[in-house]
């Protein structure tokens with residue numbers, strides 16, 4: 001058990017894939033609010049998000065999610081009921097209607113069936129409840145995905161590139177919504193510009209380093225998958241600067257998980 005109620009606590013935590021560090025061992029905390037994580041394609045945003053979702057293991061250091069240190073599959077199972085994770089493509093839902101998709105998620109999450117319709121109303125999806133997810137425009141489709149991953153009222157929501165494919169107006173409407181779905185929301189995007197201005201913090205993942213974006217930060221260059229990481233960090237590395245609180249005490253501590 002990690003004696004820290006931050007949503008995400010990493011200490012010397014590193015993630016590898018395909019023989020390279022996507023995140024070199026680093027210390028950082030994510031305490032609440034909407035946190036953006038930007039990075040060029042192939043830098044590892046999706047892999048890191050899946051690691052926070054406890055679907056992938058980390059390869060160095062310790063990782064605490066919502067007060068639980070993730071050391072085993074058992075630890076992961078214990079905390080997954082408090083996480084909502086929406087991958088960039090949720091193609092397996094395409095044959096479902098919106099109501100079926102959210103109802104199935106409620107069943108899978110073991111919450112009362114009434115939670116589904118309530119979430120549809122909350123995300124203004126009642127009018128399209130009987131429409132197949134595949135037939136929805138991108139913005140409504142994303143709201144359907146949000147409804148499904150938030151039906152159990154998670155404490156931590158992880159969204160992989162939710163704004164991709166949306167118009168500026170659609171993205172604006174959604175960004176206002178995203179801050180309301182959970183105490184802590186992590187959102188990825190390819191470009192910092194998609195996140196700056198509405199996220200409480202923006203982190204940049206580039207060449208194995210996670211840095212905090214500031215107005216003075218350089219925009220990360222495009223990065224190919226095979227390019228080796230440099231020996232020294234190019235920006236302001238997050239070790240150990242990611243402790244800036246975003247919103248005062250936003251975490252809802254459920255299940256007695258934080259001690």
Ligand SMILES: Nc1ncnc2c1ncn2[C@@H]1O[C@H](COP(=O)(O)OP(=O)(O)OP(=O)(O)O)[C@@H](O)[C@H]1O
Pocket residue numbers: 017018022039040041042043044045046047048190224225226
């Ligand atoms: N199926 C796979 N098998 C092996 N290696 C993979 C696979 N998918 C990704 N990788 C490796 O992991 C790296 C990070 O991929 P990941 O999808 O996490 O990056 P990303 O930043 O989310 O990219 P994108 O924005 O394109 O989704 C890739 O550059 C690649 O080296």
